[in-house]
Amino acid sequence: MSTERKNVLLRLDPAVHEAVSRWASAELRSVNAQIEILLRDALRRAGRLPNEVAPLPRRGRPPKD
Secondary structure, eight states: OOOOOOOOOOOOOOOHHHHHHHHHHHHHOOOOHHHHHHHHHHHHHHTTTOOOOOOOOOOOOOOOO
């Protein structure tokens, strides 16, 4: 399993981007993180999320040692 993340160019309708941006902001996420959550949820509901998919990186500051 690779921990490398893929870069993807995504073209969105400006109104869709604005809606996702507002949603992400309300949940204290980046637009990128919000889109990944939406995609993972759609894949899970469709029964197409691979078993080997890595968990999302944790948000916020790393824990103190």
